[in-house]
Amino acid sequence: MDRLQAMKVFTRVAESGSFSRAADSLAMPRASATIIIQQLEAYLKVRLLHRTTRRLSLTPDGAAYYERCARILAEIEEAEGAFVVGDQGPRGRLRIDMPLALxxxxxxxxxxDFHARYPDIDLMVGxxxxxxxxxxxxxxxxIRIGALADSTLVxxxxxxxxxxTVASPDYLARHGTPHxxxxxxxxxxxxxxxRTGRPMDYTFVVDGQTVPVRMRGRFAVNDVETFVDSALRGLGIVQAPLFLARPHLASGALVEVLxxxxxxxxxVSVLYPPNRHLSPAVRTFVDWIAALFENSALMR
Known part of the structure; x- marks a missing residue:
């Protein structure tokens, strides 16, 4: 068994959640990918994957092994990249996830523009x-918004x-303006x-202290753009992302309250696994997104 190849197959199966997709991405038959994983599990004497008729998932041992494999493969990619001749930039698959409205x-x-600058990075955006x-x-x-839970992520x-805090002029005309x-x-x-179904509390900074406020309401959504649209339609007062509310404030369709x-x-944070050596694609994207947010007028 070629252990390096087995690591590549295993990480691709873990990342895609499918033997077929992993095999296609590696240009090998599905049966070969299945046999390699079986041989790898037999060699390690552990079960790496939970297999059901609907999906694949990592076992605890599989998750731990995946982190090590990803780190090893990233180090190999980085080492080989140091000897690439010419102006070739970072390459490989990069899957990112972020809040929808942001x-x-x-x-x-x-x-x-990032894609045009780094055409050898295959982007998957969720x-x-x-x-x-x-x-x-x-x-x-x-990319995540809000306080971060303790984790091993960087x-x-x-x-x-x-x-x-905004409302439509129509709502304020009907209900009055709070002072x-x-x-x-x-x-x-x-x-x-x-996702839990719990409504988000509003907060206000009063004399340097954060004061939570829970308001009444009989209408709830879990999409930020629908949330802002509902305020535009006069359904109530909301605390909306400023990058979405700013154009409506400028046009007068929304009015700032209090x-x-x-x-x-x-x-707002960007998170990635704590590999000692980031892959060039991840490192390039993290540096790029940091510069984007630093210079973005929408985030001020």
Whole structure:
């Protein structure tokens, strides 16, 4: 058994979640990929993959082995890349995931330039507000908004996520304009809920302290753009991402409410596995996205 080839096949199976897709990407028969994984498990004397009729997933031993294989293969790629002659840049597959609205408004308009600059990087872009597991979901890099849970991932802060408390002129004409946080008890909101189904609380910074406020509402969505659209239709007061609300504030379609108390900022971070040597594609993207956020007028 060629152990290096076995590592490549195993990581590709783990990343794609499919023997067929892994075999296709490596230009080998599916049966060969299956046999190589069976030989690898027999050699290591551990089960690396859970196999069901619907999907493949890593066992705990498989997840640990995947991290080591990914690190070894990245080091080999980096070592070989040091001897590449000419102006060839980073290459290989790069799968990234990010929140939908942030991706559409901030990242994607610039990502086409990234693709043109690094044409040998095969990009796979996922967008959604569902948290992803980098190993199980075969993702190389994720962008996240908000406080980060403890994890083994490496996090690099990109900047701050600004929000604004807004409502439509029609809503304010019908319900009045609040002047204090206590006035919000007489108003309604459109709830934004996470994957757990729990509505997001609003926050205001008062005298340097973050004050959470829970508002009433009978309408809830889990898509940020629908969330803002619901405010435009006069359904309630919301705290919307500033990069989405700014054009509507400029046009007068939305009005800022309680501007003397700004919502608390949330960090925006890029995360990736803690490999000692990042692959050139991951390192290039992380540096690029950091520069993008640093210079983006939408994130201020």
């Amino acid at each position: 991706g559409r408004s901030v990242v994607m308009p610039a990502l086409y 967008m959604g507000d569902r948290p992803v597991d980098l190993i199980q979901d075969s993702v190389d890099v994720v 996090a690099r802060r990109l900047g701050d996520h600004h929000t604004a 204090t946080l206590a006035d919000l008890d007489q108003h309604v909101t459109i709830h934004y809920f996470w 501007p003397q108390w700004k919502p608390a900022l949330s960090p």
